[in-house]
Amino acid sequence: MLEARSLSLSLSLGCFVAALAAFTGCGAGRSGSVAPQASASASAAAPQASAAAGPAFDECKDSGPVPRAYEGILRGARCDQQRFLTMASVADQLGVECVYCHVPLPGNPKKEDYPVMTPRKEIANWMSQHFMQSVKPADGSPMRCKSCHIDENGKPLVKVLGEPRSQAKAAEWMAMVMVNRFVAADGSRLRCRSCHVGTLGTPQWQGKVMLRTEQIPKHQLGPAAF
Ligand code: HEC
Ligand code: HEC
Ligand code: HEC
Numbered sequence: 001m002l003e004a005r006s007l008s009l010s011l012s013l014g015c016f017v018a019a020l021a022a023f024t025g026c027g028a029g030r031s032g033s034v035a036p037q038a039s040a041s042a043s044a045a046a047p048q049a050s051a052a053a054g055p056a057f058d059e060c061k062d063s064g065p066v067p068r069a070y071e072g073i074l075r076g077a078r079c080d081q082q083r084f085l086t087m088a089s090v091a092d093q094l095g096v097e098c099v100y101c102h103v104p105l106p107g108n109p110k111k112e113d114y115p116v117m118t119p120r121k122e123i124a125n126w127m128s129q130h131f132m133q134s135v136k137p138a139d140g141s142p143m144r145c146k147s148c149h150i151d152e153n154g155k156p157l158v159k160v161l162g163e164p165r166s167q168a169k170a171a172e173w174m175a176m177v178m179v180n181r182f183v184a185a186d187g188s189r190l191r192c193r194s195c196h197v198g199t200l201g202t203p204q205w206q207g208k209v210m211l212r213t214e215q216i217p218k219h220q221l222g223p224a225a226f
Contacts, residue, residue, distance in 0.1 A: 072125030076224030095156025
């Protein structure tokens with residue numbers, strides 16, 4: 001595991017990201033009138049299709065198949081190498097280490113026991129499977145983890161609502177970023193109640209949204225977004 005990990009991290013991730021940016025850039029002209037599912041999958045399909053788009057760099061050329069089928073963030077990985085590149089990109093975009101989501105291997109704290117489920121893995125998968133399918137950037141840019149997980153200076157930030165979470169900071173971020181820079185998957189405007197059931201301060205208000213799939217805008221499971 002560790003060997004594969006350092007191998008993948010030492011590969012030119014920049015090149016991969018550049019190829020990805022070049023490819024997904026083609027989608028920038030997408031208009032808001034595109035059918036919801038079609039546009040959701042167009043942006044989400046980009047990471048998978050990037051290898052095909054960049055003839056100079058196929059990250060699966062010398063890599064074996066993934067060891068098992070995945071349903072979450074890794075559901076688009078075509079080979080072992082892409083599995084690690086996906087994970088490296090996710091960690092990079094959030095500004096965290098692998099252990100932020102994965103538990104250490106018992107008896108060997110320098111390695112991680114990757115298949116073990118953790119609360120943060122569960123949230124990360126939910127973001128990719130549901131949250132990122134239920135909304136999309138209003139400017140037509142591709143949906144990435146870093147579409148949300150950045151601070152005011154564009155640096156990676158996992159806790160965008162404050163650390164520890166502050167209700168004031170959360171309300172500000174939601175107004176400035178969530179309903180301002182994103183629209184629902186069907187292109188309609190987002191309101192606070194699109195995810196929180198009610199308006200802040202009313203009895204209908206639900207502060208918890210994460211993992212509550214029924215509460216967020218209607219969506220379909222598109223190709224892996226990360
Ligand atoms: C933000 C959380 C997060 C971070 C950070 C993260 N992972 Fe993951 N990782 C996941 C999730 C979620 C899955 C399960 C994906 C799925 O089910 O499609 C996963 C699965 C994996 C797997 C496959 C495990 C299995 O079940 O077969 C490997 C290997 C892995 N990660 C390696 C890494 C490495 C290496 C890093 C650091 C570069 C890393 N991960 C960072 C969330 C994370
Ligand atoms: C549309 C906005 C948005 C996108 C896109 C997004 N997230 Fe999040 N994410 C959030 C918000 C909001 C929170 C709550 C942050 C907080 O508590 O400060 C969050 C929290 C999380 C957490 C929990 C962190 C913790 O320790 O409490 C994880 C893990 C996470 N996101 C992973 C991801 C991953 C991985 C991706 C890409 C596959 C992603 N997110 C994409 C909005 C987003
Ligand atoms: C697209 C979905 C979405 C929309 C629209 C949205 N939010 Fe949120 N909001 C979230 C998520 C996800 C969290 C993290 C909730 C969790 O931890 O379960 C959150 C958390 C919050 C919190 C912290 C709640 C708590 O109890 O910790 C506040 C306050 C908040 N949002 C205010 C607003 C306001 C005000 C609006 C309208 C301007 C709004 N939100 C619109 C998704 C949304």
